[in-house]
Amino acid sequence: MKSELFKNELKTITSDDIRDFAKVVLDDAPDYFFKVAASSTGKYHPAYALGDGGLMRHTKAVLRIYNYIIGLEQYQNQFDERWIDLGRVACLAHDIQKSGTAEIYEEKAKDGKKVFTVFNHPLLAAEYIRNYKGLYLEDDELEIIADAVSSHMGQWNTSDRESIVLPKPKSQLDKIVHVADYLASRKDIDISFKDDTDAYDLPDIETYKCPYKKHKDELLVDVAKTDPEYLEWLSENVNMREPMKTFVNELLKNKTN
Numbered sequence: 001m002k003s004e005l006f007k008n009e010l011k012t013i014t015s016d017d018i019r020d021f022a023k024v025v026l027d028d029a030p031d032y033f034f035k036v037a038a039s040s041t042g043k044y045h046p047a048y049a050l051g052d053g054g055l056m057r058h059t060k061a062v063l064r065i066y067n068y069i070i071g072l073e074q075y076q077n078q079f080d081e082r083w084i085d086l087g088r089v090a091c092l093a094h095d096i097q098k099s100g101t102a103e104i105y106e107e108k109a110k111d112g113k114k115v116f117t118v119f120n121h122p123l124l125a126a127e128y129i130r131n132y133k134g135l136y137l138e139d140d141e142l143e144i145i146a147d148a149v150s151s152h153m154g155q156w157n158t159s160d161r162e163s164i165v166l167p168k169p170k171s172q173l174d175k176i177v178h179v180a181d182y183l184a185s186r187k188d189i190d191i192s193f194k195d196d197t198d199a200y201d202l203p204d205i206e207t208y209k210c211p212y213k214k215h216k217d218e219l220l221v222d223v224a225k226t227d228p229e230y231l232e233w234l235s236e237n238v239n240m241r242e243p244m245k246t247f248v249n250e251l252l253k254n255k256t257n
Contacts, residue, residue: 003027005034005056008196009063009092018085021136025093025129030102032115033095038185040099040116046187047239055095058184061191063091066180083173086141090148090177097124119162126150148177187239205247212238220244224251 003010003026013019037054039045049058069075070084099105100118108115118124126146133139150167151157151174157166169175183189208220214230215223224231231248234240240248 001027002029002034006060006092009060009088012063012067013085013088014081015085017137018082018089018141021132022089022092024132024136025089025096029096030099030105032099032102032105032109036099036115038095038098040114044187045185046190047245048191048193049185051243055098057191057193059092059095060193060196061184062094062177062180063088064191065183066091066176069176069180079172082141083144086144087148087173087177090145090152090173091180093125093129093145094149094152094177094181095121095125097121097128100124119159120164120166122150122153122166123164144171144173147171148174152178152181154178154182205250208243208247211244220247220251228252 001023003023006022006026010019010022013022034056035052037045037051038049038058039054045054045058049055049061066087070079070087098117098121099115100108100121101124104118105115126149129142129146129149133142147167147170151169153166154169157168169178184191206219206221209217210220210223212234215227231252234244234248235252
């Protein structure tokens with residue numbers, strides 16, 4: 001089940017029925033949601049959210065930050081637990097259509113074309129949530145989730161290339177989900193996933209090829225043998241994407257042991 005990749009995040013949802021709904025939302029998500037980077041251009045998210053599984057790690061980070069915010073003293077006893085749990089589902093679902101519906105993505109990708117972020121993805125994700133009306137939660141609760149999802153872009157709600165104007169956050173829940181997403185997308189805020197073995201599936205280090213110009217397409221394990229100083233330079237000077245970051249650190253660690 002796809003939702004197993006979010007088992008630690010799902011544990012933070014306290015209401016059984018809302019947690020079960022969150023599992024359905026994730027299990028029905030497009031396959032690409034668990035594989036693509038959070039930023040199709042690499043410009044707008046930190047290194048941990050790029051590369052294979054980057055969108056999934058970004059989503060985990062959004063919920064992690066949301067839980068930190070909602071746990072602040074200033075919010076204690078202000079909201080009931082179901083309201084907080086609905087926000088957690090919104091965090092998990094906010095980018096669930098980031099490259100469009102599964103059909104749109106597959107149609108674009110079948111010819112090997114790069115699929116970019118769809119500007120109206122918040123609206124598509126909100127509609128994705130509304131499609132469950134009458135099935136799991138009360139309609140008003142689904143609408144609370146959908147509203148937070150549709151407005152998660154905040155002030156970045158227009159595009160020079162689109163006539164669509166996205167809604168801005170209105171409720172307190174909308175605003176907290178937006179802030180959590182905003183902080184998770186800042187390039188200078190790093191989040192560790194070293195203890196989250198389900199954050200992404202790493203390819204085999206033995207067959208992984210260096211993507212950078214100097215040793216492009218050489219096996220990374222061979223570069224570690226022939227030019228270890230280059231790996232040291234990468235570690236100190238380059239904001240690497242995953243899985244390159246993890247592999248370089250692992251190879252340098254083995255070198256010192």
